[in-house]
Amino acid sequence: xxxxxxxxxxxxxxxxxxxxxxxxxxxxxxxxxxxxxxxxxxxxxxxxxxxxxxxxxxxxxxxxxxxxxxxxxxxxxxxxxxxxxxxxxxxxxxxxxxxxxxxxxxxxxxxxxxxxxxxxxxxxxxxxxxxxxxxxxxxxxxxxxxxxxxxxxxxxxxxxxxxxxxxxxxxxxxxxxxxxxxxxxxxxxxxxxxxxxxxxxxxxxxxxxxxxxxxxxxxxxxxxxxxxxxxxxxxxxxxxxxxxxxxxxxxxxxxxxxxxxxxxxxxxxxxxxxxxxxxxxxxxxxxxxxxxxxxxxxxxxxxxxxxxxxxxxxxxx
Amino acid sequence: xxxxxxxxxxxxxxxxxxxxxxxxxxxxxxxxxxxxxxxxxxxxxxxxxxxxxxxxxxxxxxxxxxxxxxxxxxxxxxxxxxxxxxxxxxxxxxxxxxx
Ligand SMILES: [Fe+2]
Ligand SMILES: [Fe+2]
Numbered sequence: 001x002x003x004x005x006x007x008x009x010x011x012x013x014x015x016x017x018x019x020x021x022x023x024x025x026x027x028x029x030x031x032x033x034x035x036x037x038x039x040x041x042x043x044x045x046x047x048x049x050x051x052x053x054x055x056x057x058x059x060x061x062x063x064x065x066x067x068x069x070x071x072x073x074x075x076x077x078x079x080x081x082x083x084x085x086x087x088x089x090x091x092x093x094x095x096x097x098x099x100x101x102x103x104x105x106x107x108x109x110x111x112x113x114x115x116x117x118x119x120x121x122x123x124x125x126x127x128x129x130x131x132x133x134x135x136x137x138x139x140x141x142x143x144x145x146x147x148x149x150x151x152x153x154x155x156x157x158x159x160x161x162x163x164x165x166x167x168x169x170x171x172x173x174x175x176x177x178x179x180x181x182x183x184x185x186x187x188x189x190x191x192x193x194x195x196x197x198x199x200x201x202x203x204x205x206x207x208x209x210x211x212x213x214x215x216x217x218x219x220x221x222x223x224x225x226x227x228x229x230x231x232x233x234x235x236x237x238x239x240x241x242x243x244x245x246x247x248x249x250x251x252x253x254x255x256x257x258x259x260x261x262x263x264x265x266x267x268x269x270x271x272x273x274x275x276x277x278x279x280x281x282x283x284x285x286x287x288x289x290x291x292x293x294x295x296x297x298x299x300x301x302x303x304x305x306x307x308x309x310x311x312x313x314x315x316x317x
Numbered sequence: 318x319x320x321x322x323x324x325x326x327x328x329x330x331x332x333x334x335x336x337x338x339x340x341x342x343x344x345x346x347x348x349x350x351x352x353x354x355x356x357x358x359x360x361x362x363x364x365x366x367x368x369x370x371x372x373x374x375x376x377x378x379x380x381x382x383x384x385x386x387x388x389x390x391x392x393x394x395x396x397x398x399x400x401x402x403x404x405x406x407x408x409x410x411x412x413x414x415x416x
Contacts, residue, residue, distance in 0.1 A: 026386050079363050086347040089329070095349060096326050152346070159367075298327060298351070305352035 016217050021147040024090035032216055035209065036146055037091050039218065041098045044084035045109035048102075049283050051077045053117045054126060062120060069166050070123065076159045083155055087148035103288045105275065112195045114277030121174050121181075121188035127167015129189070129196040129234065135160045136230045137200065145217035168237065175241040182242075189238065190246045198269045200227040232258045328377055330356040332364055335372040342374050353377075 008027050015022065022028055051074045058074070061067035085095055101107035112130055117123065138160065141153040174185040201223045204210055213219035221229075238245050249262035271277070327349035333342040345364045350356035356375040364370065384392055400406050409416055 023386070025383065076366070079366065082348060082363050083346055086329075089347070094326060155346075299325075301351035301355060302325070302327060305355075308352065 013215075016145050016215075021150065022145055023147045031212075032218075033091050035213060035216070035218060036149065037088055037093050039213075040084055040088040040091075040149055041093065041101065042108050042110075044081045044088060044098065045102045045107055046113065047077050047081035047084060049109045049113045049287060050130075052283055052286055053113055053115070053279075054123060056117050057120060057123050060120070061123075066170075073127070073163050073166060076163065080156050080159070083152040084149075087152040090148045099291060103284065103291060105284060108273065110199055111269070111272040111277060112199050114272050114279045114283060115191070115195055116278050118191075119184055119188070121170070121184040122192070124167050124170030124174060124185065125188035125192040127163050127165075128171055128237070129167075129192050130199070131160055131163040131167060132234060133196045133199045133230050135164060136226050136233070140219075140221040140226060143217075143220050149218075171241055171243075175243055185241070186243050189243055193245045193247070194264060194268075195272075197227055197231070197264055200224075200230070202266075202269075228258060231261055235259055327351050328379070330360070330375040331378050331381060332356075332360045333374040333376070334360075334364055334370040336369055337371055342372065345370075347378060350375075 009029055012022070012026075012028060012032075022032075054070060054074050054077075058067060058070055061070050085098060088098065089095060098107070102109070117126070135157065138153050138157050142150055142157060144150045144153065171185055171188075174181040176182075201207060204222045204224045207223055210219065210222060214222070235245060235250065247262045249260065251260050253260045272280070275281075328351070329347055329349055330353070331347045332345045334345045335342045345360075348356065348359050348363055350359050353375055357373055360373050360375055361370075365373070396402070
């Protein structure tokens with residue numbers, strides 16, 4: 001690094017220390033830009049792929065009301081993907097590059113979406129637990145040092161709240177329903193609880209990116225701290241449903257005023273991240289098919305725009 | 318149609334939204350669309366799903382001319398030494414009352 005860069009980097013860090021936001025045209029270290037592009041595009045991919053497990057239940061929703069709600073939620077997730085892609089584009093990466101990275105399997109997305117949605121209670125559990133975990137993460141990101149990311153997160157958080165509430169309401173209905181319905185709800189918690197805890201990423205001591213990201217204030221709260229926050233908020237909600245989370249080590253700790261709990265199966269986590277989850281291949285294939293299938297629409301719309309432009313020019317001439 | 322995938326990317330539009338009458342349009346984000354009309358429709362779907370707006374502007378991103386952060390010093394400097402543009406520059410006795 002030469003002297004000029006060192007000066008710039010010092011000025012950059014003192015801006016961050018002073019809680020000033022970094023905006024697209026400001027100088028930033030290459031690694032800061034790269035970290036953000038990786039994190040924001042992964043985040044965007046997660047929103048987009050996240051539509052697929054829920055999409056599975058659109059035609060099977062138990063009532064018109066539930067169908068309309070689920071459709072609205074899924075549409076929001078598509079919107080979240082868009083906010084995030086466009087925020088990432090301010091860093092100089094193109095939309096096509098990001099799509100290419102997703103479709104080729106080079107980019108990651110949250111591994112929770114590689115689990116299947118087996119029955120209607122899963123839609124409740126996803127809204128409550130998966131969106132709940134996402135909200136915990138995203139609230140912390142609203143104070144991220146990169147302006148466009150922070151602003152996108154504020155918009156996203158405003159919209160997320162209904163996602164979690166509609167999910168919890170489904171869980172309430174099912175746990176107050178027939179014996180079979182209550183069992184379905186419990187079964188859904190059993191399958192989604194641990195993957196939801198995995199959404200916060202590796203333990204702090206094993207997380208490669210954490211300390212630099214904290215210094216740059218891309219990340220404001222550590223993985224373990226956010227995960228604990230989620231556990232503490234969610235266990236009482238499960239109690240209220242009369243359901244349990246599948247962890248026999250779970251116990252209230254008077255001293256820390258929070259829950260002690262067991263250990264995540266990190267082998268499973270790594271395995272799903274590596275592409276061997278139940279639905280990895282199916283999700284990516286569906287994404288690719290949707291993108292390729294929409295190509296003629298994009299081409300036609302662009303051709304129409306070109307033709308209109310030409311007509312206007314001819315008329316003016 | 319261009320061969321290269323990035324070249325065939327739909328143009329980028331910046332989106333500005335007036336949340337209610339009486340307020341300025343404010344930058345909301347951006348999106349890709351083949352033309353201005355579709356950009357408007359998409360902006361409605363992406364940025365105003367919960368009646369966040371009563372008016373939308375879309376502007377092709379390539380048509381936005383922006384100052385650059387390096388300008389900070391020189392670009393704004395001409396105003397820095399004109400303190401007489403601020404009301405606090407003038408000493409008006411308290412007896413005169415609020416002015
Ligand atoms: Fe979302
Ligand atoms: Fe959501």
